[in-house]
Amino acid sequence: EAQVTQNPRYLITVTGKKLTVTCSQNMNHEYMSWYRQDPGLGLRQIYYSMNVEVTDKGDVPEGYKVSRKEKRNFPLILESPSPNQTSLYFCASKRRDRRDTQYFGPGTRLTVL
Amino acid sequence: AQSVTQLDSQVPVFEEAPVELRCNYSSSVSVYLFWYVQYPNQGLQLLLKYLSGSTLVKGINGFEAEFNKSQTSFHLRKPSVHISDTAEYFCAVSQTDSWGKLQFGAGTQVVVTP
DSSP, X not given: OXXXXXXXXXXXXXXXXXXXXXXXXXXXXXXXXXEEEETTTEEEEEEEEEETTEEEEOSOOTTOEEOOSSSSBOOEEESSOOGGGXXXXXXXXXXXXXXXXXXXXXXXXXXXX | OXXXXXXXXXXXXXXXXXXXXXXXXXXXXXXXXEEEEEOTTOXXXXXXXXXXXXXXXXXXXXXXXXXXXXXXXXXXXXXXXXXXXXXXXXXEEEETTSSSOOEXXXXXEEEEEO
């Protein structure tokens, strides 16, 4: 089954404790992206990647890092989480075709205390 | 720069009644338009998209949307809703010259009651 998977689905952590949220897709998509969803704001892009070793900032990159060492994986790293990063995070992927649909993972709900 | 405005944050509707969710956008370049649905505790699922051609787009689950270039709108409609349509709906745009960044509206929560 074609899908985007994220782990963990739920995470409660404390301020300053480094964490990684994994994202993997099995569709051989070149483009991958991370979004955060906050009430009343919709989804906002954090980082994206056009292909292996090619990443760039989205609209809200502060406090986040990403890497793209393999085509299927695109982890999101929070080196020193803060409470304002409490949010619902979605990973998405698509083919490198401007008209293609973006497919979303199930989401990771992160709480930073 | 582009922006997306969903004019209603919440829409209550009775079962079997019609529903319309409004979406307006602004962009200095041409765009592709999307509607996504998010059921409780789930990810986003594509309902429909407008890329080019006919301005009336039909999607899954009986939804349709109409692209109006002059009014820069992309309103979503369903003639008769079910309880299972209770969800949050997001309008999104991407520039035709970009590789994939989606600009989302704030979302519209649809609550269907018997």
